[in-house]
Amino acid sequence: MQRAEATRQMGTVTGLTERQGAVLEEALRLLVEGGEKALTTAGVARAANCSKESLYKWFGDRDGLLSAMIAYQASKVRTLEVSAEALDAAGLRAHLVAFAKDLLDVLSGDVSLALNRLAIGQASREGSKLGRLLQERGRRPIGRRAGALLEAGRKAGLLAFDDADEAYGALYGLVVSDWHLRMLLGEDAAAMKMDFSRRAERAVDAFLALHGRKG
Amino acid sequence: MQRAEATRQMGTVTGLTERQGAVLEEALRLLVEGGEKALTTAGVARAANCSKESLYKWFGDRDGLLSAMIAYQASKVRTLEVSAEALDAAGLRAHLVAFAKDLLDVLSGDVSLALNRLAIGQASREGSKLGRLLQERGRRPIGRRAGALLEAGRKAGLLAFDDADEAYGALYGLVVSDWHLRMLLGEDAAAMKMDFSRRAERAVDAFLALHGRKG
Protein backbone atom coordinates (compact mmCIF):
# COMPACT_ATOMS: atom_id res chain seq x y z
CA MET A 1 0.00 0.00 0.00
CA GLN A 2 2.66 2.43 0.99
CA ARG A 3 4.62 1.36 -2.01
CA ALA A 4 1.67 1.85 -4.32
CA GLU A 5 1.07 5.31 -2.93
CA ALA A 6 4.67 6.28 -3.52
CA THR A 7 4.57 5.14 -7.12
CA ARG A 8 1.36 6.91 -8.03
CA GLN A 9 1.93 9.80 -10.34
CA MET A 10 1.25 13.31 -9.09
CA GLY A 11 -0.07 14.69 -12.33
CA THR A 12 0.10 13.53 -15.87
CA VAL A 13 2.36 16.44 -16.75
CA THR A 14 5.17 16.36 -14.23
CA GLY A 15 6.07 12.69 -14.34
CA LEU A 16 6.97 12.82 -10.67
CA THR A 17 5.82 10.65 -7.83
CA GLU A 18 4.30 12.22 -4.76
CA ARG A 19 7.44 11.39 -2.85
CA GLN A 20 9.59 13.25 -5.33
CA GLY A 21 7.21 16.20 -5.24
CA ALA A 22 7.50 16.32 -1.47
CA VAL A 23 11.28 16.33 -1.80
CA LEU A 24 11.11 19.25 -4.23
CA GLU A 25 8.81 21.05 -1.83
CA GLU A 26 11.41 20.74 0.91
CA ALA A 27 14.13 21.85 -1.47
CA LEU A 28 12.12 24.96 -2.36
CA ARG A 29 11.63 25.69 1.32
CA LEU A 30 15.36 25.47 1.93
CA LEU A 31 16.05 27.72 -1.06
CA VAL A 32 13.57 30.36 0.10
CA GLU A 33 14.98 30.34 3.61
CA GLY A 34 18.68 30.44 2.94
CA GLY A 35 19.33 31.12 -0.72
CA GLU A 36 21.36 28.96 -3.06
CA LYS A 37 24.13 28.48 -0.53
CA ALA A 38 21.72 26.68 1.77
CA LEU A 39 20.58 24.35 -0.98
CA THR A 40 23.07 21.52 -0.57
CA THR A 41 22.37 17.95 -1.57
CA ALA A 42 23.01 16.76 1.97
CA GLY A 43 20.70 19.45 3.32
CA VAL A 44 17.88 18.51 0.97
CA ALA A 45 18.29 14.84 1.81
CA ARG A 46 18.21 15.56 5.51
CA ALA A 47 15.23 17.92 5.32
CA ALA A 48 13.24 15.56 3.11
CA ASN A 49 14.19 12.36 4.97
CA CYS A 50 15.61 10.75 1.92
CA SER A 51 19.06 9.59 0.94
CA LYS A 52 21.46 11.43 -1.29
CA GLU A 53 21.59 8.34 -3.45
CA SER A 54 17.87 8.67 -4.17
CA LEU A 55 18.34 12.33 -5.04
CA TYR A 56 20.93 11.43 -7.64
CA LYS A 57 18.86 8.56 -8.97
CA TRP A 58 15.78 10.76 -9.38
CA PHE A 59 17.31 14.01 -10.60
CA GLY A 60 20.68 13.07 -12.04
CA ASP A 61 22.80 15.73 -10.43
CA ARG A 62 22.47 19.02 -8.65
CA ASP A 63 21.54 20.91 -11.80
CA GLY A 64 18.84 18.36 -12.50
CA LEU A 65 17.46 19.01 -9.06
CA LEU A 66 17.39 22.75 -9.70
CA SER A 67 15.65 22.28 -13.04
CA ALA A 68 13.12 19.96 -11.44
CA MET A 69 12.44 22.58 -8.78
CA ILE A 70 11.65 25.21 -11.40
CA ALA A 71 9.49 22.87 -13.44
CA TYR A 72 7.68 21.69 -10.33
CA GLN A 73 6.94 25.19 -9.08
CA ALA A 74 5.77 26.27 -12.53
CA SER A 75 3.42 23.31 -12.66
CA LYS A 76 1.75 24.53 -9.49
CA VAL A 77 1.04 28.04 -10.71
CA ARG A 78 -1.89 27.78 -13.05
CA THR A 79 -2.74 30.91 -14.98
CA LEU A 80 -6.48 31.18 -15.29
CA GLU A 81 -7.53 31.70 -18.86
CA VAL A 82 -9.44 34.81 -19.80
CA SER A 83 -13.05 34.05 -20.55
CA ALA A 84 -13.94 34.87 -24.14
CA GLU A 85 -17.11 36.65 -23.15
CA ALA A 86 -18.14 39.89 -24.78
CA LEU A 87 -16.07 42.75 -23.40
CA ASP A 88 -17.15 46.24 -22.57
CA ALA A 89 -14.84 49.02 -21.42
CA ALA A 90 -15.43 48.40 -17.73
CA GLY A 91 -14.96 44.66 -18.13
CA LEU A 92 -11.72 45.11 -20.01
CA ARG A 93 -10.39 47.45 -17.36
CA ALA A 94 -11.34 45.01 -14.63
CA HIS A 95 -9.61 42.17 -16.43
CA LEU A 96 -6.49 44.26 -16.95
CA VAL A 97 -6.42 45.31 -13.31
CA ALA A 98 -6.83 41.71 -12.20
CA PHE A 99 -4.00 40.70 -14.48
CA ALA A 100 -1.76 43.47 -13.18
CA LYS A 101 -2.43 42.55 -9.58
CA ASP A 102 -1.81 38.87 -10.22
CA LEU A 103 1.44 39.77 -11.94
CA LEU A 104 2.63 41.81 -8.96
CA ASP A 105 1.56 39.09 -6.55
CA VAL A 106 3.40 36.39 -8.47
CA LEU A 107 6.59 38.39 -8.94
CA SER A 108 6.73 39.35 -5.26
CA GLY A 109 6.20 35.81 -4.02
CA ASP A 110 8.94 34.22 -1.92
CA VAL A 111 9.39 31.21 -4.13
CA SER A 112 9.36 33.24 -7.33
CA LEU A 113 12.00 35.60 -6.02
CA ALA A 114 14.17 32.74 -4.80
CA LEU A 115 13.97 30.88 -8.11
CA ASN A 116 14.66 34.03 -10.12
CA ARG A 117 17.70 34.73 -7.94
CA LEU A 118 18.86 31.18 -8.45
CA ALA A 119 18.51 31.32 -12.23
CA ILE A 120 20.12 34.75 -12.45
CA GLY A 121 23.03 33.59 -10.35
CA GLN A 122 23.66 30.73 -12.75
CA ALA A 123 23.07 32.76 -15.89
CA SER A 124 26.72 33.57 -16.44
CA ARG A 125 27.82 29.98 -16.86
CA GLU A 126 26.34 26.97 -18.57
CA GLY A 127 24.45 28.86 -21.25
CA SER A 128 21.81 29.98 -18.77
CA LYS A 129 19.83 26.74 -18.96
CA LEU A 130 17.87 27.60 -15.84
CA GLY A 131 17.15 31.08 -17.12
CA ARG A 132 15.62 29.73 -20.31
CA LEU A 133 13.58 27.22 -18.33
CA LEU A 134 12.28 29.95 -16.05
CA GLN A 135 11.35 32.10 -19.02
CA GLU A 136 9.51 29.33 -20.85
CA ARG A 137 7.66 27.92 -17.88
CA GLY A 138 7.07 31.09 -15.89
CA ARG A 139 7.02 34.15 -18.05
CA ARG A 140 5.56 32.86 -21.29
CA PRO A 141 2.27 31.58 -19.86
CA ILE A 142 1.73 34.98 -18.26
CA GLY A 143 2.52 36.71 -21.52
CA ARG A 144 0.06 34.50 -23.36
CA ARG A 145 -2.68 35.37 -20.91
CA ALA A 146 -2.01 39.08 -21.35
CA GLY A 147 -1.69 38.73 -25.12
CA ALA A 148 -5.08 37.03 -25.36
CA LEU A 149 -6.62 39.74 -23.22
CA LEU A 150 -5.16 42.53 -25.33
CA GLU A 151 -6.24 40.82 -28.52
CA ALA A 152 -9.76 40.42 -27.19
CA GLY A 153 -9.77 44.11 -26.30
CA ARG A 154 -8.74 45.05 -29.81
CA LYS A 155 -11.31 42.73 -31.39
CA ALA A 156 -13.97 44.42 -29.25
CA GLY A 157 -12.83 47.80 -30.51
CA LEU A 158 -11.69 48.91 -27.06
CA LEU A 159 -7.93 48.92 -27.64
CA ALA A 160 -5.74 50.24 -30.40
CA PHE A 161 -2.17 49.12 -31.04
CA ASP A 162 -0.01 48.03 -33.93
CA ASP A 163 2.26 45.50 -32.29
CA ALA A 164 0.76 43.32 -29.57
CA ASP A 165 4.19 42.53 -28.11
CA GLU A 166 5.02 46.19 -27.84
CA ALA A 167 1.70 46.95 -26.20
CA TYR A 168 2.26 44.16 -23.72
CA GLY A 169 5.73 45.49 -23.05
CA ALA A 170 4.25 48.88 -22.21
CA LEU A 171 1.67 47.33 -19.90
CA TYR A 172 4.31 45.23 -18.17
CA GLY A 173 6.63 48.19 -17.73
CA LEU A 174 3.91 50.44 -16.36
CA VAL A 175 2.84 47.78 -13.87
CA VAL A 176 6.20 46.47 -12.74
CA SER A 177 8.62 49.33 -13.43
CA ASP A 178 11.77 48.55 -11.42
CA TRP A 179 9.99 46.90 -8.51
CA HIS A 180 10.93 43.39 -9.56
CA LEU A 181 14.61 44.21 -9.71
CA ARG A 182 14.48 46.02 -6.39
CA MET A 183 12.87 43.05 -4.73
CA LEU A 184 15.42 40.72 -6.32
CA LEU A 185 18.15 42.91 -4.87
CA GLY A 186 16.73 42.35 -1.42
CA GLU A 187 14.62 45.43 -0.79
CA ASP A 188 11.97 44.48 1.68
CA ALA A 189 9.08 43.16 -0.36
CA ALA A 190 6.63 43.53 2.50
CA ALA A 191 7.18 47.27 2.67
CA MET A 192 6.66 47.61 -1.08
CA LYS A 193 3.76 45.22 -1.15
CA MET A 194 1.28 47.65 0.28
CA ASP A 195 -1.33 48.80 -2.12
CA PHE A 196 -0.69 46.48 -5.01
CA SER A 197 -4.29 47.04 -6.03
CA ARG A 198 -3.87 50.78 -6.20
CA ARG A 199 -0.66 50.41 -8.16
CA ALA A 200 -2.31 48.01 -10.59
CA GLU A 201 -5.17 50.42 -11.18
CA ARG A 202 -2.91 53.41 -11.82
CA ALA A 203 -0.81 51.39 -14.24
CA VAL A 204 -3.82 50.12 -16.12
CA ASP A 205 -5.27 53.63 -16.33
CA ALA A 206 -2.03 54.84 -17.83
CA PHE A 207 -2.01 51.93 -20.26
CA LEU A 208 -5.58 52.71 -21.30
CA ALA A 209 -4.64 56.35 -21.77
CA LEU A 210 -2.04 55.14 -24.25
CA HIS A 211 -3.88 52.36 -26.05
CA GLY A 212 -7.53 52.70 -25.07
CA ARG A 213 -10.04 53.89 -27.61
CA LYS A 214 -12.32 56.80 -26.89
CA GLY A 215 -10.76 57.20 -23.39
CA MET B 1 59.69 56.78 -7.70
CA GLN B 2 57.83 53.62 -8.49
CA ARG B 3 56.83 53.50 -4.87
CA ALA B 4 55.54 57.04 -4.94
CA GLU B 5 53.44 56.24 -7.98
CA ALA B 6 51.93 53.22 -6.31
CA THR B 7 50.91 55.24 -3.28
CA ARG B 8 49.37 58.09 -5.20
CA GLN B 9 45.62 58.19 -4.84
CA MET B 10 43.46 57.50 -7.86
CA GLY B 11 40.78 59.98 -7.09
CA THR B 12 39.87 61.88 -4.01
CA VAL B 13 36.63 59.95 -3.73
CA THR B 14 37.62 56.32 -3.90
CA GLY B 15 40.54 56.30 -1.47
CA LEU B 16 42.19 53.60 -3.55
CA THR B 17 45.70 53.51 -4.95
CA GLU B 18 46.20 52.93 -8.64
CA ARG B 19 47.47 49.47 -7.88
CA GLN B 20 44.31 48.60 -6.01
CA GLY B 21 42.21 50.00 -8.83
CA ALA B 22 44.07 47.82 -11.31
CA VAL B 23 43.38 44.81 -9.10
CA LEU B 24 39.66 45.64 -9.03
CA GLU B 25 39.74 46.01 -12.80
CA GLU B 26 41.07 42.49 -13.13
CA ALA B 27 38.52 41.21 -10.64
CA LEU B 28 35.72 42.78 -12.69
CA ARG B 29 37.13 41.17 -15.83
CA LEU B 30 37.10 37.77 -14.15
CA LEU B 31 33.56 38.32 -12.91
CA VAL B 32 32.30 39.30 -16.36
CA GLU B 33 33.98 36.32 -17.99
CA GLY B 34 33.06 33.54 -15.62
CA GLY B 35 30.47 34.75 -13.16
CA GLU B 36 30.75 34.63 -9.41
CA LYS B 37 32.08 31.08 -9.43
CA ALA B 38 35.15 32.27 -11.32
CA LEU B 39 35.79 35.06 -8.85
CA THR B 40 38.03 33.30 -6.35
CA THR B 41 40.58 35.09 -4.24
CA ALA B 42 43.34 32.95 -5.67
CA GLY B 43 42.14 33.69 -9.19
CA VAL B 44 42.05 37.43 -8.61
CA ALA B 45 45.52 37.35 -7.10
CA ARG B 46 46.88 35.37 -10.03
CA ALA B 47 45.21 37.54 -12.67
CA ALA B 48 46.29 40.77 -11.01
CA ASN B 49 49.82 39.61 -10.16
CA CYS B 50 49.38 40.30 -6.51
CA SER B 51 49.37 38.12 -3.43
CA LYS B 52 46.33 36.90 -1.58
CA GLU B 53 47.82 38.46 1.52
CA SER B 54 47.63 41.88 -0.12
CA LEU B 55 44.04 41.27 -1.13
CA TYR B 56 43.09 40.58 2.45
CA LYS B 57 45.09 43.53 3.72
CA TRP B 58 43.42 45.92 1.27
CA PHE B 59 39.85 44.66 1.23
CA GLY B 60 39.45 42.76 4.48
CA ASP B 61 37.76 39.65 3.17
CA ARG B 62 35.97 38.39 0.09
CA ASP B 63 32.85 40.43 0.76
CA GLY B 64 34.97 43.53 1.14
CA LEU B 65 36.44 42.82 -2.28
CA LEU B 66 32.97 42.51 -3.80
CA SER B 67 31.84 45.77 -2.20
CA ALA B 68 34.97 47.50 -3.42
CA MET B 69 34.29 46.25 -6.95
CA ILE B 70 30.81 47.76 -6.92
CA ALA B 71 31.99 51.06 -5.48
CA TYR B 72 34.87 51.20 -7.95
CA GLN B 73 32.70 50.54 -10.96
CA ALA B 74 30.14 53.10 -9.79
CA SER B 75 32.90 55.68 -9.42
CA LYS B 76 33.78 55.21 -13.07
CA VAL B 77 30.28 55.78 -14.41
CA ARG B 78 29.69 59.46 -14.20
CA THR B 79 26.19 60.60 -14.93
CA LEU B 80 26.32 63.85 -16.81
CA GLU B 81 24.16 66.47 -15.18
CA VAL B 82 21.35 67.99 -17.16
CA SER B 83 22.11 71.56 -18.19
CA ALA B 84 19.67 73.98 -16.66
CA GLU B 85 19.18 75.79 -19.93
CA ALA B 86 15.76 76.92 -20.99
CA LEU B 87 13.80 73.96 -22.33
CA ASP B 88 11.43 73.82 -25.26
CA ALA B 89 9.38 70.81 -26.24
CA ALA B 90 11.92 69.52 -28.76
CA GLY B 91 14.78 69.98 -26.32
CA LEU B 92 12.96 68.14 -23.57
CA ARG B 93 12.20 65.25 -25.85
CA ALA B 94 15.82 65.10 -26.97
CA HIS B 95 17.02 65.07 -23.38
CA LEU B 96 14.55 62.35 -22.46
CA VAL B 97 15.56 60.23 -25.44
CA ALA B 98 19.23 60.64 -24.55
CA PHE B 99 18.49 59.61 -20.98
CA ALA B 100 16.53 56.59 -22.12
CA LYS B 101 19.26 55.47 -24.47
CA ASP B 102 21.93 55.93 -21.79
CA LEU B 103 19.82 53.92 -19.38
CA LEU B 104 19.50 51.03 -21.83
CA ASP B 105 23.20 51.18 -22.62
CA VAL B 106 24.20 51.11 -18.96
CA LEU B 107 21.81 48.32 -18.01
CA SER B 108 22.91 46.14 -20.92
CA GLY B 109 26.61 46.58 -20.23
CA ASP B 110 28.67 43.52 -19.40
CA VAL B 111 29.95 44.83 -16.11
CA SER B 112 26.59 46.13 -14.99
CA LEU B 113 24.91 42.80 -15.71
CA ALA B 114 27.64 40.87 -13.93
CA LEU B 115 27.50 43.08 -10.83
CA ASN B 116 23.71 42.95 -10.72
CA ARG B 117 23.84 39.16 -10.98
CA LEU B 118 26.38 39.08 -8.19
CA ALA B 119 24.33 41.29 -5.88
CA ILE B 120 21.12 39.42 -6.64
CA GLY B 121 22.80 36.10 -5.97
CA GLN B 122 23.84 37.31 -2.54
CA ALA B 123 20.57 39.07 -1.76
CA SER B 124 19.08 36.12 0.09
CA ARG B 125 21.69 36.06 2.79
CA GLU B 126 23.54 38.74 4.74
CA GLY B 127 20.78 41.34 4.60
CA SER B 128 21.54 42.12 0.98
CA LYS B 129 24.42 44.44 1.73
CA LEU B 130 25.63 44.36 -1.86
CA GLY B 131 22.14 44.98 -3.17
CA ARG B 132 21.79 48.13 -1.12
CA LEU B 133 25.21 49.31 -2.22
CA LEU B 134 24.33 48.73 -5.85
CA GLN B 135 21.08 50.66 -5.42
CA GLU B 136 22.68 53.64 -3.72
CA ARG B 137 25.70 53.91 -5.98
CA GLY B 138 24.20 52.83 -9.27
CA ARG B 139 20.51 53.42 -9.43
CA ARG B 140 20.06 56.53 -7.33
CA PRO B 141 22.36 58.79 -9.34
CA ILE B 142 20.46 57.81 -12.48
CA GLY B 143 17.18 58.50 -10.75
CA ARG B 144 18.41 61.92 -9.67
CA ARG B 145 19.36 62.80 -13.20
CA ALA B 146 15.93 61.77 -14.45
CA GLY B 147 14.20 63.50 -11.57
CA ALA B 148 15.95 66.76 -12.29
CA LEU B 149 15.04 66.49 -15.95
CA LEU B 150 11.38 65.85 -15.20
CA GLU B 151 11.29 68.68 -12.69
CA ALA B 152 12.82 71.03 -15.25
CA GLY B 153 10.20 69.93 -17.75
CA ARG B 154 7.42 70.67 -15.31
CA LYS B 155 8.89 74.06 -14.41
CA ALA B 156 8.98 74.89 -18.10
CA GLY B 157 5.32 73.97 -18.41
CA LEU B 158 6.06 71.06 -20.70
CA LEU B 159 5.20 68.20 -18.35
CA ALA B 160 2.34 67.54 -15.99
CA PHE B 161 2.43 65.08 -13.12
CA ASP B 162 1.51 64.93 -9.48
CA ASP B 163 4.18 62.64 -8.10
CA ALA B 164 7.66 62.89 -9.59
CA ASP B 165 8.61 59.42 -8.38
CA GLU B 166 5.57 57.91 -10.00
CA ALA B 167 6.27 59.73 -13.24
CA TYR B 168 9.83 58.49 -13.21
CA GLY B 169 8.56 54.99 -12.54
CA ALA B 170 6.38 55.21 -15.62
CA LEU B 171 9.27 56.46 -17.73
CA TYR B 172 11.56 53.72 -16.45
CA GLY B 173 8.97 51.03 -17.06
CA LEU B 174 8.19 52.19 -20.57
CA VAL B 175 11.89 52.29 -21.44
CA VAL B 176 13.11 49.12 -19.79
CA SER B 177 10.00 46.94 -19.50
CA ASP B 178 11.25 43.42 -18.81
CA TRP B 179 14.43 43.70 -20.87
CA HIS B 180 16.68 44.07 -17.87
CA LEU B 181 15.43 40.91 -16.24
CA ARG B 182 15.65 38.98 -19.51
CA MET B 183 19.24 40.04 -19.95
CA LEU B 184 19.99 39.13 -16.33
CA LEU B 185 18.53 35.70 -17.00
CA GLY B 186 21.01 35.23 -19.81
CA GLU B 187 19.04 36.11 -22.91
CA ASP B 188 21.50 37.21 -25.53
CA ALA B 189 21.96 40.91 -24.97
CA ALA B 190 23.51 41.43 -28.38
CA ALA B 191 20.37 40.21 -30.12
CA MET B 192 18.20 42.53 -28.04
CA LYS B 193 20.58 45.42 -28.28
CA MET B 194 19.64 46.33 -31.80
CA ASP B 195 17.84 49.57 -32.13
CA PHE B 196 18.15 50.93 -28.64
CA SER B 197 17.65 54.38 -30.15
CA ARG B 198 14.37 53.45 -31.74
CA ARG B 199 13.20 51.80 -28.53
CA ALA B 200 14.16 54.89 -26.52
CA GLU B 201 12.22 57.15 -28.85
CA ARG B 202 9.07 55.05 -28.76
CA ALA B 203 9.19 54.89 -24.98
CA VAL B 204 9.69 58.64 -24.63
CA ASP B 205 6.85 59.32 -27.05
CA ALA B 206 4.58 57.14 -24.95
CA PHE B 207 5.74 58.90 -21.79
CA LEU B 208 5.03 62.30 -23.36
CA ALA B 209 1.61 61.08 -24.43
CA LEU B 210 0.94 60.40 -20.76
CA HIS B 211 2.59 63.37 -19.09
CA GLY B 212 3.33 65.88 -21.84
CA ARG B 213 1.37 69.10 -22.02
CA LYS B 214 -0.38 70.10 -25.21
CA GLY B 215 0.93 66.92 -26.89
Place this chain on the structure above:
DNA sequence: CACGAACCGTACCGTACGGTACTGAGGGCA
Protein backbone atom coordinates in the same frame (compact mmCIF):
# COMPACT_ATOMS: atom_id res chain seq x y z
C1' DC C 1 75.29 50.35 4.39
C1' DA C 2 71.68 48.91 7.44
C1' DC C 3 66.98 48.88 8.67
C1' DG C 4 62.15 48.52 7.81
C1' DA C 5 57.91 48.68 5.11
C1' DA C 6 55.37 46.84 1.45
C1' DC C 7 54.54 43.12 -1.31
C1' DC C 8 54.88 38.84 -4.37
C1' DG C 9 54.75 33.91 -4.68
C1' DT C 10 53.72 29.82 -2.52
C1' DA C 11 52.79 26.58 0.70
C1' DC C 12 49.58 25.35 4.09
C1' DC C 13 45.20 24.49 6.93
C1' DG C 14 40.44 23.68 7.92
C1' DT C 15 36.21 23.10 6.04
C1' DA C 16 32.44 22.19 3.12
C1' DC C 17 30.52 20.52 -0.85
C1' DG C 18 29.27 17.18 -4.91
C1' DG C 19 29.18 12.71 -5.91
C1' DT C 20 29.76 7.49 -4.92
C1' DA C 21 29.69 3.08 -2.42
C1' DC C 22 28.08 0.22 1.15
C1' DT C 23 24.90 -1.65 4.67
C1' DG C 24 20.68 -2.89 6.41
C1' DA C 25 15.60 -2.67 6.80
C1' DG C 26 10.92 -3.06 4.80
C1' DG C 27 7.61 -4.70 1.71
C1' DG C 28 5.86 -6.88 -2.82
C1' DC C 29 5.71 -11.36 -5.05
C1' DA C 30 6.02 -16.21 -6.16
Place this chain on the structure above:
DNA sequence: TGCCCTCAGTACCGTACGGTACGGTTCGTG
Protein backbone atom coordinates in the same frame (compact mmCIF):
# COMPACT_ATOMS: atom_id res chain seq x y z
C1' DT D 1 9.34 -18.96 3.34
C1' DG D 2 12.76 -17.06 0.41
C1' DC D 3 14.02 -13.77 -3.26
C1' DC D 4 14.48 -9.14 -4.89
C1' DC D 5 13.78 -4.33 -5.36
C1' DT D 6 13.78 0.17 -3.31
C1' DC D 7 15.28 3.29 -0.30
C1' DA D 8 17.21 5.55 4.21
C1' DG D 9 21.28 6.32 6.58
C1' DT D 10 26.08 6.80 6.73
C1' DA D 11 30.67 6.67 5.72
C1' DC D 12 33.86 7.95 2.39
C1' DC D 13 36.67 10.43 -1.39
C1' DG D 14 38.44 14.09 -4.19
C1' DT D 15 38.39 18.69 -4.83
C1' DA D 16 38.14 23.49 -4.29
C1' DC D 17 37.73 27.46 -1.75
C1' DG D 18 38.56 31.18 2.07
C1' DG D 19 41.84 32.60 4.94
C1' DT D 20 46.66 32.56 7.15
C1' DA D 21 51.64 32.20 7.55
C1' DC D 22 56.26 32.38 5.86
C1' DG D 23 60.43 33.21 2.94
C1' DG D 24 62.43 36.22 -0.32
C1' DT D 25 62.70 40.62 -2.92
C1' DT D 26 62.41 45.43 -3.92
C1' DC D 27 62.65 50.12 -2.63
C1' DG D 28 62.63 54.16 0.24
C1' DT D 29 65.01 56.28 4.31
C1' DG D 30 68.43 57.47 7.89
